[in-house]
Amino acid sequence: xxxxxxxxxxxxxxxxxxxxxxxxxxxxxxxxxxxxxxxxxxxxxxxxxxxxxxxxxxxxxxxxxxxxxxxxxxxxxxxxxxxxxxxxxxxxxxxxxxxxxxxxxxxxxxxxxxxxxxxxxxxxxxxxxxxxxxxxxxxxxxxxxxxxxxxxxxxxxxxxxxxxxxxxxxxxxxxxxxxxxxxxxxxxxxxxxxxxxxxxxxxxxxxxxxxxxxxxxxxxxxxxxxxxxxxxxxxxxxxxxxxxxxxxxxxxxxxxxxxxxxxxxxxxxxxxxxxxxxxxxxxxxxxxxxxxxxxxxxxxxxxxxxxxxxxxxxxxxxxxxxxxxxxxxxxxxxxxxxxxxxxxxxxxxxxxxxxxxxxxxxxxxxxxxxxxxxxxxxxxxxxxxxxxxxxxxxxxxxxxxx
Amino acid sequence: xxxxxxxxxxxxxxxxxxxxxxxxxxxxxxxxxxxxxxxxxxxxxxxxxxxxxxxxxxxxxxxxxxxxxxxxxxxxxxxxxxxxxxxxxxxxxxxxxxxxxxxxxxxxxxxxxxxxxxxxxxxxxxxxxxxxxxxxxxxxxxxxxxxxxxxxxxxxxxxxxxxxxxxxxxxxxxxxxxxxxxxxxxxxxxxxxxxxxxxxxxxxxxxxxxxxxxxxxxxxxxxxxxxxxxxxxxxxxxxxxxxxxxxxxxxxxxxxxxxxxxxxxxxxxxxxxxxxxxxxxxxxxxxxxxxxxxxxxxxxxxxxxxxxxxxxxxxxxxxxxxxxxxxxxxxxxxxxxxxxxxxxxxxxxxxxxxxxxxxxxxxxxxxx
Numbered sequence: 001x002x003x004x005x006x007x008x009x010x011x012x013x014x015x016x017x018x019x020x021x022x023x024x025x026x027x028x029x030x031x032x033x034x035x036x037x038x039x040x041x042x043x044x045x046x047x048x049x050x051x052x053x054x055x056x057x058x059x060x061x062x063x064x065x066x067x068x069x070x071x072x073x074x075x076x077x078x079x080x081x082x083x084x085x086x087x088x089x090x091x092x093x094x095x096x097x098x099x100x101x102x103x104x105x106x107x108x109x110x111x112x113x114x115x116x117x118x119x120x121x122x123x124x125x126x127x128x129x130x131x132x133x134x135x136x137x138x139x140x141x142x143x144x145x146x147x148x149x150x151x152x153x154x155x156x157x158x159x160x161x162x163x164x165x166x167x168x169x170x171x172x173x174x175x176x177x178x179x180x181x182x183x184x185x186x187x188x189x190x191x192x193x194x195x196x197x198x199x200x201x202x203x204x205x206x207x208x209x210x211x212x213x214x215x216x217x218x219x220x221x222x223x224x225x226x227x228x229x230x231x232x233x234x235x236x237x238x239x240x241x242x243x244x245x246x247x248x249x250x251x252x253x254x255x256x257x258x259x260x261x262x263x264x265x266x267x268x269x270x271x272x273x274x275x276x277x278x279x280x281x282x283x284x285x286x287x288x289x290x291x292x293x294x295x296x297x298x299x300x301x302x303x304x305x306x307x308x309x310x311x312x313x314x315x316x317x318x319x320x321x322x323x324x325x326x327x328x329x330x331x332x333x334x335x336x337x338x339x340x341x342x343x344x345x346x347x348x349x350x351x352x353x354x355x356x357x358x359x360x361x362x363x364x365x366x367x368x369x370x371x372x373x374x375x376x377x378x379x380x381x382x383x384x385x386x387x388x389x390x391x392x393x394x395x396x397x398x399x400x401x402x
Numbered sequence: 403x404x405x406x407x408x409x410x411x412x413x414x415x416x417x418x419x420x421x422x423x424x425x426x427x428x429x430x431x432x433x434x435x436x437x438x439x440x441x442x443x444x445x446x447x448x449x450x451x452x453x454x455x456x457x458x459x460x461x462x463x464x465x466x467x468x469x470x471x472x473x474x475x476x477x478x479x480x481x482x483x484x485x486x487x488x489x490x491x492x493x494x495x496x497x498x499x500x501x502x503x504x505x506x507x508x509x510x511x512x513x514x515x516x517x518x519x520x521x522x523x524x525x526x527x528x529x530x531x532x533x534x535x536x537x538x539x540x541x542x543x544x545x546x547x548x549x550x551x552x553x554x555x556x557x558x559x560x561x562x563x564x565x566x567x568x569x570x571x572x573x574x575x576x577x578x579x580x581x582x583x584x585x586x587x588x589x590x591x592x593x594x595x596x597x598x599x600x601x602x603x604x605x606x607x608x609x610x611x612x613x614x615x616x617x618x619x620x621x622x623x624x625x626x627x628x629x630x631x632x633x634x635x636x637x638x639x640x641x642x643x644x645x646x647x648x649x650x651x652x653x654x655x656x657x658x659x660x661x662x663x664x665x666x667x668x669x670x671x672x673x674x675x676x677x678x679x680x681x682x683x684x685x686x687x688x689x690x691x692x693x694x695x696x697x698x699x700x701x702x703x704x705x706x707x708x709x710x711x712x713x714x715x716x717x718x719x720x721x722x723x724x725x726x727x728x729x730x731x732x733x734x735x736x737x738x739x740x741x742x743x744x745x746x747x748x749x750x751x752x753x754x755x756x757x758x759x760x761x762x763x764x765x766x767x768x769x770x
Contacts, residue, residue: 323519326430326471396518 014333014381018166018310018371019195024261025220025270029099032222032261042254043245045141049145059263066270067197067229069204075228075246075256076259080194080215081114082239083228086250087211088118088161090236092128095158095188098235100255102158104129106149108141108173110166111352112211115192118351119161128158137356138303139171147181156183159402161189164196164212166365168338169302169352170311172200188234194218194226198269198276210234214266215260220372221265225258244346269372280370281309281321281380287368288312290383295390301352301365310370315357316390319364323393338367403522404428405568408508409462409470411455413590414527414571415462415584416462420586421570422525423466429525431463431470434512435599436479458590465587473515475507475692478512482506491611492620495742496645498555498712499599501756505558505653513566520577523566530753532564539698540564543751547575554709557746557756558695608643608651616643624674626652629667629683642668644676647684647738654678659688665738684737688765689730691745691757700725705748708732710739710759721747721754728757735764 015023024032035055040048056402057071064071077083088105096102107119109132122128133145141162150157160182165172175191182189188210196202198219204212211234215226228234230249236245240250269276291314292298301313316324321337328335338349352362368382407419408625416754420653423429433456453492463470483503486663490497513524529545531535542564545551559567567670595743602610612619619640636654638644643651658664658680665684691710700723707716708730718733730745739762747754 182507322473323515326469327519329469330430392518392520396515 015373015376016333016335016368016370016378016382018374019170019218019367020336021217021223022220022371023373024217024222025228025265025268026138028221028261028265029214032257035257035260038256040257043243047168049059050302052254055256056254056259059259062263062267063227063229067202067204067214068206069229070232071210072232072247073204073229074231075249076254076262077228077246078224078252079226080112080156080192081212081248083226084112084114084190084192084216084336085118086228086232086236086239087117087213088159089122089126089239091159091188091190091211091234092122092248093237094235097237099188103127104131104149104157105151106133106146106157106160108133108135108162110135110139110141110168110171110351111163112167112192112194114162115163120226135171135354138306139169139301139351139355140303140306141178143174143177143181143303145177149183149189150181155184157187159188159190161325161348162191164191164193164202165308166302167195167198167207168349168352169313169355170195170308170369171303172196172306172308174306177211183208183239187243190330194232195308197266198273199280199310201273202270202314203386204229211236216262216265219265219269221262222258225255225262227250227262229252236356244349246303272372277309283374283376284310284312284370287379287382288314290379293388294383294387298390301355303359310374312368312370313365314368315361315365316393317361317364318348318397319390319393320396321363324389325367327389327392328382328385331389333385336369337363338365344356404520405430405523405525406512406516406521407431407468407525408512409433409459410527410596411458411462411593412527412596413580413588413589414576416466416527416588416590417458417579417583417586418527418568418570419462419468420466420588423468425570427525428467429466431459431466431468432473432523433459433470434475434479434733435472436507437476442679447482454573458593462588462590465589473512475511478511479503479507479601482511487599487601487766488611488615488618491740492615492618492671494620494641494669496663496740497742499601500712501558501744502556504555509556509559509563509567513563517566523568525568525570525588526555527571527575528569529571529576530556530569531751532567533567535698536697540752542697543572544748544753545572545769550576553729553748553753554744554746555642556712556714557744557753558646559696559697560695563699564633594684604765608640611642614642620671621672621674621718626654626676626678629677629679635664635678638674638676641671641676642645644669646740652678683738684739686737686739686762686764687732687735688763689728689732689739689745689759691728692726694723694726694728694755694757696725696755697752701749703756704747704754706747706748706754709746709748711743712738716748719747720742723757730757754769 005303036083040052043055060071060074063074105128120132123130162173190211193211194215197214211230217223236249238249240251245254287388296316299315348362405422407429409415409431421538428552460470476767480721483499529550531543543551598605622640625634644666664678667679667683708719720731722729741759743759744756746756
């Protein structure tokens, strides 16, 4: 057995899990592979080093242009998780130390674990007071709850972190309102935008956020590379100490090929965002309509008025999401239960629980996420399979409490 | 057949899955997550409930080339196995959680779900042999490797469960299974066998029970009493630390008058009295059993053998039953048999059925 999945495998697979990771764009592959054999550490002073540095800085400028930030605001990291950690811990520490602002951190109950886990650590080990604010039944932050939390004592809020759009149900968060609220009290705002870039318009400067997380593999770039876009004026305490390569905020030899690939992917996905949105949303709406026609009691999760174009999150009453996933997988259709996988033990999604689902309802949901390679035939294949799959999963039953 | 392979992360279940796949079955591997908090169960390579074991199972599935999933059975396991273990100990009995897990989880909750999802059978790495008898019923026999034979812990399975089970290792010896694992490139080839109880991380059953039972413990102290004189020989810190036949941990300061070691003869959870005495008092030759389960036809009276604990010896016996309860008269007396344990009844190498031991006694004198 070889572990490599062949092109043939990929062509027969109906891949509807783009929110987990999406295939690399040709432009990103080209940009990355072009640098793989180039010699030179971007921090070296000789010609090879200067060449590598030039590639990195041009990549930085490419990203800055695509997201409307300054090049100097792009801090490359090993991916979204590191960028989230850097933002939360780095800003919290800096604010506590220099500005004596804290110890409260306000966030939402539906954040990714890359945000929730650092927040948990900060509250356990660093005496931060973390408040995870509620969302409505559609998965959108209750802005009044945030307002009340801020106004209770604005001076002790170190930062606010709310994701741009939720990775599971795809609900877009009211970033404008959050920024407006925070700005009135001089509180910095971080947002995890890994799902939003390339899917909806993201303009760093116009958004008014102070720090923004992005990652390569969600936008058609490589794994293992991402960035924290962070305003120059905002002080951030580093997590990783060493050569100080990235603005002294982040150390580690700069990964030129990965960064070139990331920049190409960000540029390409932002450039095609509007068309992508129209095409994907139409396919997605068709998916939801046709699946719900076959499974009339299926329930749509998420906020149709504020939704990422590629997300279709559906609840199938009486079914275990795990059963559905396995049965679809056996038919070559790949999706996600949207649950955090903790040591392989499926937990009910904290996002759905926060939206008011019962544990059984949460366990009976599936996320289909569309992306740049999704075609009409993928939707057709799912629609054809879903009826018998739901019937069989129902026979296997849901957990107690459903 | 579409077959679901339960993969613990150990060598046996990996080879069993590989053999099923090689036999042409459409095999899907699953690892059972039995705890929501894997760290609370045994760590390292000793058990079957850790993240490492889950990863080992996943890697074995990769090598075999079959799909792999983790099934969360933690609620079912806690309810049916862990809780039962605690309440049985609290009642002064000695349960066998592995048997219980086979009866309620692997060949019940897992099998039911598998069948509903369109699978035809569950394959495991248990050492036991299945064959179809002349009457068309499926017979379970002891494994070829008597040192590894696990027909005892499968003795609770019914015809319906056996009809949907595959035990590909029953005709092999453990040494060959390890060699085969190595030949197949399964990294678990040299992983140590699991022992003890998987949900008690450090093997300290008494400490675990004390902590987990808390207020539900029937007592937290009591007298250790001599069986003949009724004299109080010492104190203990809770009857759940004891099982019948136990010798260690009594901490009686003075030796018996005859200098012979003392053993636990009886546990009385309500009064908290632990009765001790010499080894010969452990000897019994009559067993009453309840909750009988039969692999096939129910025998009214059977001259065969019984096994009274995992990896225990065979005792010749005459078994009579009304189908629900059994009376076992042992021709070869046994020692240290505790209520709660299972008596598995054999006719030659064939498993006839099993019952939960409810009472033991000694009828004959000097037969041994």
